[in-house]
Amino acid sequence: MVGLFAYYPALSAFFHSAFEWNPGSGSTFVGADNYRQMLQDAVWWHSFRNLGVIFVFNLVTWIFPLLAAELLITLKSRRWQFAMRTLLIVPMAFPGVVTALIWGFFYDPNTGVFNQVLAAIGLESLQQNWTGSPNSALISLLLVGFPFIGGLPFLVFYSGLNNIPREIFEAAALDGLGRWGRLWRVDLPLIAGQLRVLLFLVVVGTFQYGFVAYVLTQGGPDNATVVPLLWTISQAFTAANWGYAAALSAVLFTVTLAFSAVIALHRRRETGMADGGRM
Amino acid sequence: MSRLRSNQAGIKAVLLLLVLGGLAPYLFMIITSGKTNQQFERSFWAPDLPFHLENYATAWNQIRPYLLNSVQVAVISIVITAVIASVSGFVLSRYRFPGRRLLYGLVLVLMAVPGITNLIPLFVMMRDFNLLNTYVVLVIPYATGGIVLGTILMRNFIDAIPQSIYDAARVDGAGAIRMYTHVTLPLSFPALGSISLITLTTVWNDFFWPLLVISDDRMRTVSVGLQYFQGQNAISYGPLMAGYLLASVPLVVVFVLLSKYFLAGVQGGLAGSQ
Structure with missing residues (x-):
């Protein structure tokens, strides 16, 4: 009886994931046609290019949470530290859809905040249809959530840096290491383990990106902001190409899993070396 | 010393600037939620008086379902x-079996299985089971995902409970069920x-799961419902923002009251996926 409860979660979830290759009832066998079609699908390839941009941008924005975490641990007053930490992560408490919709409101070409600001400082020429023009749509999506602090990276940086013993910082200061030098030679190496976990999560998370894009642009205009997830969904639900959508989602699934596996293995090897090389 | 103090300032x-940047959209939402279109x-x-609380009533009527x-x-x-999760965590942690x-x-x-790439196959399965537009179809993926993560968290947590407590309970004559309800759970x-x-x-x-499996407006959940709400109120800004705020309130309240658990949860998820 006890075994039943223990086995159930594993089995039920495996049951769900095993349906990866089943494109639906009453379908005819088409062999690898769906995959051949995928290789020639320009939108599909474009969607991965967008993912690449999103991923790189995500990494660059780590600067903000890292800065915030560094400043936070430098604060002397415990009370300030706590208050600031709490305020910085409050945006995490708001539902994602609310954040996305408010930003969508900001981007509105007529009443949106961005165009209003540009008008107020006399730069009407820079006004644009932020999410509606292919040139600015992707960058508009990426800026949602600025300054990107209320999120997992900040929590990881902050708890990582907080766990470094103060004596190490004092020793670094005695050795004449400046703030900048300390960041590169002390802080970052000491939280390298957490950074790798975070990188892994960002990679997996990037493949699942699509929610903000759906709310703000639906992958448009003209597929400028399409990502694999959105393309898969639109193939299934708009174009009713269930078999093709199943093939796409199987590929997305495999690619994500492969990336996870590569990073997990790489991490294991590196931590093994670090252990061997320690004093 | 004075240099140190100015540094701190x-x-x-x-x-503070970063905090303001992060909170600006939400502050804007609160300020706008009390305005009429003219205001x-x-x-x-700027905030403008009078603050129109009736915007909230309008929004509440629409997003309550x-x-x-x-x-x-x-x-x-x-x-x-x-x-x-608690039963399976308990069993995995405390019982030895092949x-x-x-x-x-x-x-x-x-x-490691990316949940969202299962959307399509899972949807097809639910359609074949005739479960679309029910609570069951909404609960299934959340319960499955929660059980996987929950089992891992619970096992790790129960592992840290000293065995001597369980031994003492056994000496006092507690069986497996009693050890679960009176020792493990509390x-x-x-x-x-x-x-x-x-x-x-x-x-x-x-967002995507309820979007796909629910087409009946009476069954919609907040994330998808808000999108429709936005469509209906696109040009009455006050009620629109009031609705967004009302939809955020439950999560924000929970966050404020239980931020310790909240953060432990987020980071526990991190630990579990290592």
Whole structure:
């Protein structure tokens, strides 16, 4: 009886994931046609290019949470530290859809905040249809959530840096290491383990990106902001190409899993070396 | 010494700026939620009196069904997740039986399975089961995902409870069930709290699953319902923002009251996926 409860979660979830290759009832066998079609699908390839941009941008924005975490641990007053930490992560408490919709409101070409600001400082020429023009749509999506602090990276940086013993910082200061030098030679190496976990999560998370894009642009205009997830969904639900959508989602699934596996293995090897090389 | 103090002041200033940047959209939402359209056009930025509370009543009438649906789905998912995860965590942690390691390994592997890429196959399966537009179809993925993560968290947590407590309970004549209800459950309250919060935020935030499986407006949950709400109120800004705020209130309240568990949950999820 006890075994039943223990086995159930594993089995039920495996049951769900095993349906990866089943494109639906009453379908005819088409062999690898769906995959051949995928290789020639320009939108599909474009969607991965967008993912690449999103991923790189995500990494660059780590600067903000890292800065915030560094400043936070430098604060002397415990009370300030706590208050600031709490305020910085409050945006995490708001539902994602609310954040996305408010930003969508900001981007509105007529009443949106961005165009209003540009008008107020006399730069009407820079006004644009932020999410509606292919040139600015992707960058508009990426800026949602600025300054990107209320999120997992900040929590990881902050708890990582907080766990470094103060004596190490004092020793670094005695050795004449400046703030900048300390960041590169002390802080970052000491939280390298957490950074790798975070990188892994960002990679997996990037493949699942699509929610903000759906709310703000639906992958448009003209597929400028399409990502694999959105393309898969639109193939299934708009174009009713269930078999093709199943093939796409199987590929997305495999690619994500492969990336996870590569990073997990790489991490294991590196931590093994670090252990061997320690004093 | 004075240089040190000015340094600290500078750091506070930068941090305040970052806080303001992060909170600006939400402050804008609160300010706008009390305005009529005329007020909004007259003073775009600044708060403007009188504060129109009736915007909230208008918004509440429209989004109440979505909120109630989300609450119900969240409660059902949390109960299922908490019960199954705590029992399986207890068993995996405290009982020795053949295949225990393998079983735990299988659960760990499931953590790596990207849930969202299962959307299409899972949808087809639910359609074949005729479960679309029901609470059942909404609960299934949240409960499954919650159980996987929950089992891992619970096992790790129960592992840390000293065996001597269980030995003492056994000496006092407690059986397996009593050890679960009277020892494990009370002691693992923090872990259960984290699991419940993770499930709550997942249900509240999930978008694509309810979007795909629910077409009946009466069954919609908050995340998808808000999009329709936005479509209906696109040009009455006050009620629109009031609605966004009302939809955020449950999560924000929980966050403020239980931020310790909330953060433990987020980071526990991190630990579990290593």
